Structures are given as structure tokens and as C-alpha cells.
Amino acid sequence: MDIQTIKERIAAVESKRDYLLSLLEQPNLGTLRIDVNQALEELDELVDEFKRTIPQTENN
Template structure:
């Protein structure tokens, strides 16, 4: 897999983060709030690892 493909896939992942944040604003989320928080934490870890691995490329 080349770096451009990885960057494109990371951009897709980043775009989903906003959706997860909007879910946290829903008052009827109930116990799913824990899962959404976990997904956000793991996504942030993935994005941080990508930036550490490819510091010169950023996210785009």
C-alpha cells in the first residue's frame, strides 16, 4: 500500500470523527455513550500514531 492510499484512508477515518462527536450530543444515547467514547479514543490513538509515523505528510 502506498503512502497516498494510506493518507486517503486516514482522511476518511478523520471525517468519521465528527460524526462520533455529534453522537455524544444525543441525549438518548444511553449506554452506547461508553462505546462512542471508546471509538473516539481509539480513533485519536490511530491518528496520533499515523502522524508520528509520517510526520512530514500530516493528514493530507
């Protein structure tokens, strides 16, 4: 897998963050709120680790 494909996949995953945030606003989420919070934390860690590993430049 080339670096451009990885960047595109990370961008696709990162775009799902807003959806997870919107789920937290649902009043009937119940105990699933814990899972959504965990998913947000893990997504943020994944994106942060990717950005540390593959520095983003304007040319990429």
C-alpha cells in the same frame, strides 16, 4: 498499498470524528455513550500514531 492511499484512508477515518462527536450530543444514547467515547479515543490514537510514524509535510 502506497503511502498516498494510506493517507487518503486515514483522512477518511478522521473525517468521521465529527459524526462521533455529534452522537455524544444525543440524549437517548444510554450505555452506547461508553462505546462512542471508546471509538473517539481509539480514532484519536490511530491518527496520532500515524502522524508520528509518517510525518506530514506540505508537499504530501
